[in-house]
Amino acid sequence: MPIDDAGDGIKDPMFSQKMAMADGLVIVTPEYNHSFPGLLKHVLDSCLKEYIHKPAGIVGVSAGPFGGVRVIQDFLPVLRELGLVNIFWDVNFGNVGKVFDESGNLLDPAFVGRTDKFLNELVWMSKTLRHGRDNIALGS
Amino acid sequence: MSKQQSKMICPKCGDEMNHHADKLVYPGSAQEAEKMDPTLGGVIDETHCLPAPAALSRHAGQNDF
Numbered sequence: 001m002p003i004d005d006a007g008d009g010i011k012d013p014m015f016s017q018k019m020a021m022a023d024g025l026v027i028v029t030p031e032y033n034h035s036f037p038g039l040l041k042h043v044l045d046s047c048l049k050e051y052i053h054k055p056a057g058i059v060g061v062s063a064g065p066f067g068g069v070r071v072i073q074d075f076l077p078v079l080r081e082l083g084l085v086n087i088f089w090d091v092n093f094g095n096v097g098k099v100f101d102e103s104g105n106l107l108d109p110a111f112v113g114r115t116d117k118f119l120n121e122l123v124w125m126s127k128t129l130r131h132g133r134d135n136i137a138l139g140s
Numbered sequence: 141m142s143k144q145q146s147k148m149i150c151p152k153c154g155d156e157m158n159h160h161a162d163k164l165v166y167p168g169s170a171q172e173a174e175k176m177d178p179t180l181g182g183v184i185d186e187t188h189c190l191p192a193p194a195a196l197s198r199h200a201g202q203n204d205f
Contacts, residue, residue, distance in 0.1 A: 052161050052187045083161065083187075132162045134191040 001043060011046045019050035024126035025084065026119075028059040032101035036078070038080030044082060053133050055125035057118055059091040067092025087125050089118045148188045161187035 002010045019025075031035050056079050060068015072090055079086050088117050091114055099108050106112070147156040164182040167173040175183045 049187060083163075133189040134158055136158070136160065138159050138162060 001046065003042070007045050008048060015043065016047055016050055019047050022050075022054065023130045024054060024122050025051075025056040026059060026122065027075075028061065029068065029071055029075065031060060031062045031066075031068040031084050033110065034070040035074045036071050040097055041078065044078070045122075048082060053129050054084055055122055055129055056084040057087045057091075057122040059093065061093045061096050063095070063097060065094045067094030085125065085129060087118075087121050089121045090113055091118045148186075151189050153190070155190055157188035159186055159188050159189045163187070 001012050001015075004010060028039075029040055045053045058068075058072045058075060058079075060072045062071075069090075069092060072092075076086055091111070093111070099106065099111065101107055148159060149155070161184040164180055165172075165185045166182045167176050174181055174191055177184055
Protein backbone atom coordinates (compact mmCIF):
# COMPACT_ATOMS: atom_id res chain seq x y z
CA MET A 1 0.00 0.00 0.00
CA PRO A 2 1.41 3.42 -0.92
CA ILE A 3 2.62 5.54 1.94
CA ASP A 4 0.74 8.72 1.21
CA ASP A 5 -2.29 10.32 2.79
CA ALA A 6 -4.96 9.69 0.16
CA GLY A 7 -7.27 7.64 2.40
CA ASP A 8 -9.66 5.61 0.27
CA GLY A 9 -7.82 6.91 -2.82
CA ILE A 10 -5.16 4.28 -2.13
CA LYS A 11 -7.62 1.52 -1.30
CA ASP A 12 -6.21 -1.96 -1.84
CA PRO A 13 -8.86 -4.05 -3.65
CA MET A 14 -7.99 -7.26 -1.83
CA PHE A 15 -8.05 -5.64 1.61
CA SER A 16 -11.30 -3.86 0.76
CA GLN A 17 -12.91 -7.12 -0.34
CA LYS A 18 -11.82 -8.89 2.83
CA MET A 19 -13.25 -6.12 4.97
CA ALA A 20 -16.52 -6.16 2.98
CA MET A 21 -16.81 -9.93 3.40
CA ALA A 22 -16.07 -9.87 7.12
CA ASP A 23 -18.87 -9.77 9.68
CA GLY A 24 -16.45 -8.89 12.48
CA LEU A 25 -12.85 -7.82 12.99
CA VAL A 26 -10.14 -8.86 15.40
CA ILE A 27 -7.57 -6.10 15.59
CA VAL A 28 -4.28 -7.11 17.18
CA THR A 29 -2.17 -4.08 17.93
CA PRO A 30 0.98 -3.30 19.81
CA GLU A 31 1.16 -0.21 21.96
CA TYR A 32 3.62 2.39 20.75
CA ASN A 33 4.04 5.40 23.03
CA HIS A 34 0.57 4.82 24.53
CA SER A 35 -1.11 4.63 21.10
CA PHE A 36 -1.50 2.57 17.95
CA PRO A 37 1.02 2.20 15.13
CA GLY A 38 0.67 4.77 12.40
CA LEU A 39 0.64 2.07 9.75
CA LEU A 40 -2.39 0.41 11.34
CA LYS A 41 -4.30 3.69 11.13
CA HIS A 42 -3.06 4.18 7.56
CA VAL A 43 -4.45 0.81 6.46
CA LEU A 44 -7.76 1.23 8.28
CA ASP A 45 -8.27 4.70 6.81
CA SER A 46 -8.23 3.25 3.31
CA CYS A 47 -11.77 1.89 3.77
CA LEU A 48 -15.01 3.11 5.35
CA LYS A 49 -18.19 1.64 3.94
CA GLU A 50 -16.75 -1.83 4.41
CA TYR A 51 -16.79 -1.39 8.21
CA ILE A 52 -20.09 0.26 9.00
CA HIS A 53 -22.06 -1.44 11.79
CA LYS A 54 -19.61 -4.32 12.16
CA PRO A 55 -18.06 -5.30 15.50
CA ALA A 56 -14.38 -5.08 16.29
CA GLY A 57 -12.55 -6.73 19.14
CA ILE A 58 -9.14 -5.42 20.11
CA VAL A 59 -6.16 -7.43 21.30
CA GLY A 60 -3.57 -5.20 22.95
CA VAL A 61 0.05 -6.28 23.04
CA SER A 62 2.84 -4.69 25.04
CA ALA A 63 6.31 -5.43 26.28
CA GLY A 64 5.38 -3.97 29.66
CA PRO A 65 2.82 -5.17 32.19
CA PHE A 66 -0.32 -3.33 31.07
CA GLY A 67 -1.12 -5.37 27.95
CA GLY A 68 -1.93 -2.50 25.65
CA VAL A 69 -4.72 -1.00 27.76
CA ARG A 70 -3.67 2.48 26.69
CA VAL A 71 -3.63 1.69 22.99
CA ILE A 72 -7.13 0.24 23.34
CA GLN A 73 -8.42 3.38 25.05
CA ASP A 74 -6.79 5.52 22.39
CA PHE A 75 -8.17 3.36 19.59
CA LEU A 76 -11.85 3.52 20.54
CA PRO A 77 -12.60 6.96 18.99
CA VAL A 78 -11.01 5.79 15.74
CA LEU A 79 -13.17 2.66 15.63
CA ARG A 80 -16.27 4.71 16.24
CA GLU A 81 -15.51 7.14 13.42
CA LEU A 82 -14.90 4.22 11.07
CA GLY A 83 -18.40 2.95 11.81
CA LEU A 84 -17.12 -0.05 13.76
CA VAL A 85 -18.68 -1.15 17.04
CA ASN A 86 -16.33 -2.17 19.80
CA ILE A 87 -17.12 -5.21 21.90
CA PHE A 88 -17.11 -5.47 25.71
CA TRP A 89 -14.21 -7.87 26.07
CA ASP A 90 -10.54 -7.24 25.26
CA VAL A 91 -7.51 -9.48 25.36
CA ASN A 92 -4.40 -7.95 26.86
CA PHE A 93 -1.03 -9.55 26.25
CA GLY A 94 1.20 -7.77 28.75
CA ASN A 95 4.84 -8.79 29.15
CA VAL A 96 4.40 -10.44 25.78
CA GLY A 97 7.98 -11.62 25.73
CA LYS A 98 7.11 -13.98 28.60
CA VAL A 99 3.69 -15.06 27.31
CA PHE A 100 5.00 -16.75 24.16
CA ASP A 101 8.18 -18.70 23.61
CA GLU A 102 10.54 -18.04 20.72
CA SER A 103 8.49 -20.32 18.45
CA GLY A 104 5.27 -18.45 19.20
CA ASN A 105 3.83 -21.08 21.52
CA LEU A 106 1.55 -19.78 24.25
CA LEU A 107 3.07 -20.30 27.71
CA ASP A 108 0.19 -19.07 29.89
CA PRO A 109 -2.96 -21.22 29.56
CA ALA A 110 -5.11 -18.50 31.13
CA PHE A 111 -5.09 -16.76 27.76
CA VAL A 112 -6.95 -19.65 26.16
CA GLY A 113 -10.02 -19.00 28.31
CA ARG A 114 -9.72 -15.24 27.97
CA THR A 115 -9.48 -15.47 24.20
CA ASP A 116 -12.40 -17.88 24.10
CA LYS A 117 -14.55 -15.34 25.98
CA PHE A 118 -13.40 -12.62 23.61
CA LEU A 119 -14.26 -14.65 20.51
CA ASN A 120 -17.61 -15.77 21.89
CA GLU A 121 -18.68 -12.18 22.34
CA LEU A 122 -17.30 -11.14 18.97
CA VAL A 123 -19.25 -13.91 17.24
CA TRP A 124 -22.43 -12.94 19.12
CA MET A 125 -21.98 -9.31 18.10
CA SER A 126 -21.19 -10.33 14.53
CA LYS A 127 -24.39 -12.35 14.24
CA THR A 128 -26.48 -9.66 15.91
CA LEU A 129 -25.18 -6.81 13.78
CA ARG A 130 -25.35 -8.93 10.64
CA HIS A 131 -29.02 -9.50 11.31
CA GLY A 132 -29.48 -5.78 11.89
CA ARG A 133 -27.67 -4.73 8.74
CA ASP A 134 -29.65 -7.19 6.69
CA ASN A 135 -33.10 -6.83 8.17
CA ILE A 136 -33.65 -3.79 10.36
CA ALA A 137 -34.14 -0.55 8.48
CA LEU A 138 -32.96 2.70 9.97
CA GLY A 139 -35.89 4.49 11.60
CA SER A 140 -38.14 1.43 11.49
CA MET B 141 -35.95 11.20 7.54
CA SER B 142 -39.22 9.50 6.90
CA LYS B 143 -39.62 5.93 8.04
CA GLN B 144 -41.22 4.81 4.83
CA GLN B 145 -38.98 4.99 1.80
CA SER B 146 -38.75 2.85 -1.25
CA LYS B 147 -36.08 0.23 -0.83
CA MET B 148 -32.81 0.75 -2.64
CA ILE B 149 -32.31 -1.85 -5.34
CA CYS B 150 -28.90 -3.39 -5.88
CA PRO B 151 -27.70 -2.32 -9.34
CA LYS B 152 -25.86 -5.63 -9.74
CA CYS B 153 -28.44 -8.23 -8.75
CA GLY B 154 -31.70 -6.31 -8.49
CA ASP B 155 -32.43 -7.39 -4.92
CA GLU B 156 -33.72 -5.02 -2.27
CA MET B 157 -31.18 -3.58 0.13
CA ASN B 158 -31.62 -2.58 3.75
CA HIS B 159 -30.84 1.01 4.74
CA HIS B 160 -29.06 0.64 8.09
CA ALA B 161 -26.86 3.71 8.56
CA ASP B 162 -26.66 7.43 7.92
CA LYS B 163 -23.67 9.71 8.36
CA LEU B 164 -23.72 13.49 8.29
CA VAL B 165 -20.95 14.73 6.02
CA TYR B 166 -20.09 18.40 5.83
CA PRO B 167 -19.80 19.58 2.23
CA GLY B 168 -16.27 20.05 0.94
CA SER B 169 -17.15 21.45 -2.46
CA ALA B 170 -19.82 23.50 -4.19
CA GLN B 171 -21.10 20.33 -5.84
CA GLU B 172 -21.56 18.64 -2.49
CA ALA B 173 -23.11 21.78 -1.05
CA GLU B 174 -25.89 21.53 -3.62
CA LYS B 175 -26.94 18.24 -2.02
CA MET B 176 -26.89 19.66 1.49
CA ASP B 177 -29.88 19.15 3.73
CA PRO B 178 -30.45 22.67 5.09
CA THR B 179 -32.10 21.41 8.26
CA LEU B 180 -29.05 19.32 9.14
CA GLY B 181 -26.38 21.53 7.63
CA GLY B 182 -24.70 18.73 5.75
CA VAL B 183 -25.08 15.87 3.30
CA ILE B 184 -26.52 12.56 4.46
CA ASP B 185 -24.35 9.67 3.38
CA GLU B 186 -26.48 6.52 3.45
CA THR B 187 -25.31 2.94 3.86
CA HIS B 188 -27.38 0.09 2.47
CA CYS B 189 -26.75 -3.61 2.91
CA LEU B 190 -27.68 -6.45 0.64
CA PRO B 191 -28.26 -9.68 2.58
CA ALA B 192 -25.13 -11.20 1.12
CA PRO B 193 -21.46 -10.52 1.80
CA ALA B 194 -19.60 -7.82 -0.06
CA ALA B 195 -22.78 -6.21 -1.25
CA LEU B 196 -22.70 -2.87 0.51
CA SER B 197 -23.50 0.19 -1.49
CA ARG B 198 -23.30 3.74 -0.35
CA HIS B 199 -25.12 6.78 -1.69
CA ALA B 200 -24.74 10.48 -1.19
CA GLY B 201 -28.27 11.67 -0.60
CA GLN B 202 -31.50 9.75 -0.55
CA ASN B 203 -32.62 11.10 -3.90
CA ASP B 204 -29.62 9.84 -5.82
CA PHE B 205 -31.22 6.54 -6.71
